[in-house]
Amino acid sequence: MATDPARPACPGPGGYPDPDPAWGPATRAVHAGHARTGFQETSEALFLTQGFVYDGAADAEAAFEGTLDRFTYARYENPTVSTFEERLRALEGAEACLATASGMSAVFSTLAALVRSGSRIVAGRALFGSTVTVFEDLLARWGVVTDYVDAHDLADWRRALATPADVVFFETPSNPMQDVVDVAAVSALAHAAGATVVVDNVLATPVLQRVLPQGADVVVYSATKHIDGQGRTMGGAVLGSREFVHGPLRLVLRNTGPTLSPFNAWVLLKGLETLPLRVRAQSAAALELARWLETRPGIGRVHYPFLDSHPQAALARAQMSGGGTVVTFDLVVDGRPAGRAEAFAFLDALRLVLISNNLGDTKSLVTHPATTTHRRLGPDGRARVGISDATVRLSVGLEEVADLRADLDQALAAVRAVRRPAA
Ligand SMILES: *Cc1c(COP(=O)(O)O)cnc(C)c1O
Numbered sequence: 001m002a003t004d005p006a007r008p009a010c011p012g013p014g015g016y017p018d019p020d021p022a023w024g025p026a027t028r029a030v031h032a033g034h035a036r037t038g039f040q041e042t043s044e045a046l047f048l049t050q051g052f053v054y055d056g057a058a059d060a061e062a063a064f065e066g067t068l069d070r071f072t073y074a075r076y077e078n079p080t081v082s083t084f085e086e087r088l089r090a091l092e093g094a095e096a097c098l099a100t101a102s103g104m105s106a107v108f109s110t111l112a113a114l115v116r117s118g119s120r121i122v123a124g125r126a127l128f129g130s131t132v133t134v135f136e137d138l139l140a141r142w143g144v145v146t147d148y149v150d151a152h153d154l155a156d157w158r159r160a161l162a163t164p165a166d167v168v169f170f171e172t173p174s175n176p177m178q179d180v181v182d183v184a185a186v187s188a189l190a191h192a193a194g195a196t197v198v199v200d201n202v203l204a205t206p207v208l209q210r211v212l213p214q215g216a217d218v219v220v221y222s223a224t225k226h227i228d229g230q231g232r233t234m235g236g237a238v239l240g241s242r243e244f245v246h247g248p249l250r251l252v253l254r255n256t257g258p259t260l261s262p263f264n265a266w267v268l269l270k271g272l273e274t275l276p277l278r279v280r281a282q283s284a285a286a287l288e289l290a291r292w293l294e295t296r297p298g299i300g301r302v303h304y305p306f307l308d309s310h311p312q313a314a315l316a317r318a319q320m321s322g323g324g325t326v327v328t329f330d331l332v333v334d335g336r337p338a339g340r341a342e343a344f345a346f347l348d349a350l351r352l353v354l355i356s357n358n359l360g361d362t363k364s365l366v367t368h369p370a371t372t373t374h375r376r377l378g379p380d381g382r383a384r385v386g387i388s389d390a391t392v393r394l395s396v397g398l399e400e401v402a403d404l405r406a407d408l409d410q411a412l413a414a415v416r417a418v419r420r421p422a423a
Contacts, residue, residue: 011035012069013077019090025207026276033086035079046266047079076254080262084269088227088237091272092206092219096245098253099237099265103202103222104130105258106236108138110220112256113248114167114196117143122160122190124151124170126179126385128200129376131169150384152179152312157186161193168193171200172209173316175359176328176369176393177386178303180312183319187215196244202226205360207279208322218244225360226325228271229278233264278362278398283322285404286396290327292405298412300330300337300390326359330390333415337390342415343368346392349414352399352407359395364404367393 011017019032037045052071054060062068071077081099089097100106111134115121121135125148135146149156151170161168168190172181187197198218199211205226211219221227223235238249253259260268290304302309305316306323316323331338331346338346347355347366356365357372367373369387382388396404 010037010079013071013082014069016082016086023090025091028090029087029276030273032090033083035083044080044083044266044269046262048262049078050074074262075257075259078262078265080269081260081265084260084265084272085237087269087272088206088221088223089239091275092212092239093210094212094219094239094245095242097237097239098245098249099223099235099260099268100253101236101258101260101264102234103128103200103220103224103236104134106220106222106238107131107200108134109249109252109256109258110198110218110238111139111167111169113244113252114198115139115142115144119144119166120164121146121167121169122157122165122193122195123148123168124172124174124179124181125149126151126174126177127169127171128175128202129373131200132376150179151181151186154182154185154189157189161189161195163193165190165193165195167198168195169198169200171203172211172319173203173305173324173326174385175203176303176326176367176373176391178203178305178310178324178326178328179385180305180310180316180319182315183211183214183216187217191215202360203324203326204320205275205279205324207276208283208324209320211319212239214319217241223268223271225358226279227268227275229275229360229362230271231358231361231363233267235260235264235268279325280322281398282325282360282362282396285398285401286325286327287323288401289394289396289404289408290323293327293329293408296409296412298332298415300332303328325396327394327396329392329394330388331392331412331415332390333418337388338415340368340371340389342418343370343389343392345418346411346415349411350407351410352403353394353411359393361395362398364397364399365395367395369393 063072085097085099149160170181190197197216199216201219202222218240221237293299293302304327353364353366
């Protein structure tokens with residue numbers, strides 16, 4: 001079929017317009033990466049298409065040769081997925097971004113692109129459970145060794161990075177105990193040891209913390225969390241230099257296929273439009289609740305990066321523009337740490353806050369990490385990162401703070417009514 005001269009030109013995956021460099025984050029979140037079609041739609045189009053047709057066989061050849069920038073196949077790229085990638089890239093201020101089907105495919109694909117048999121990873125000990133499984137059960141089988149450090153302790157990093165390493169991996173703040181890692185200092189130690197620094201920035205979000213300017217090389221996200229933020233779809237993303245993202249990472253993603261679906265990309269794209277607004281509001285509410293919780297009977301330690309009582313409050317304030325949407329605290333009954341039954345009684349008594357292992361949602365969610373998300377660590381592993389049966393993780397949503405306070409207060413009263421079972 002011959003080329004139709006009347007057909008409006010659409011960009012190829014490499015031809016999306018750059019956002020105005022003067023735009024601030026909220027403006028980027030709403031407008032960046034939007035290449036309108038000839039219909040001049042207001043809202044981003046949803047391209048539910050696996051493939052793309054060619055005007056002639058020579059165009060197909062040029063596309064596969066890489067001399068023609070155009071879409072070819074949705075495992076490689078799709079216009080809606082590219083729009084999401086471009087918008088998140090603009091928000092993060094990264095050179096390049098590729099989306100994935102979930103946060104774990106972002107983590108795994110990044111590691112697969114960076115390690116080979118015999119590689120050494122140094123990781124912060126407080127990690128998302130599935131990330132530990134990737135290190136211990138998958139990469140270990142392929143001859144990749146992972147050493148763990150207490151990520152808030154620079155001396156521990158210094159010791160571990162006295163030996164060369166290929167990858168340094170950490171979360172900051174960590175989930176759920178809110179350990180804060182000194183991104184600039186650890187990145188400098190990592191680079192001197194020959195390692196690429198990968199940061200799982202899920203808890204902080206691109207709104208509250210940008211780690212690339214602080215020295216990190218690669219950022220990974222579970223878009224399932226705040227980027228959707230409304231409990232609908234899974235998704236993930238990897239951001240970093242053009243050289244890494246469009247080189248070794250793209251090789252893994254294109255050929256192993258953890259592709260973000262166009263539908264999910266469209267949902268996440270619309271999520272990005274309200275991300276700065278939601279995250280700032282949820283973070284402000286979380287700080288208010290964290291301060292209030294510190295004054296309540298029945299609450300022991302409250303773990304939140306922007307509390308004055310946080311051991312790394314100054315570092316958190318230097319690295320982040322808000323403390324995040326998650327507050328972690330220990331329950332206390334009759335002056336001693338709550339047991340499992342009392343923690344369960346607290347969760348069960350909540351009426352507005354929902355029991356769920358997710359976080360970053362507009363609905364406030366509560367988790368008992370020891371029996372769910374961090375079960376796999378075992379009692380010793382949990383003790384090493386500070387999680388006990390008394391620990392509760394609260395992901396703060398967009399409800400009225402007064403309603404959340406009332407719900408937490410009535411649940412604390414319910415715990416006081418429960419007797420601890422005899423030992
Ligand atoms: C949820 C989460 C992940 C994994 O993301 P999925 O989208 O569930 O695959 C990774 N890291 C952190 C810190 C998370 O909270």
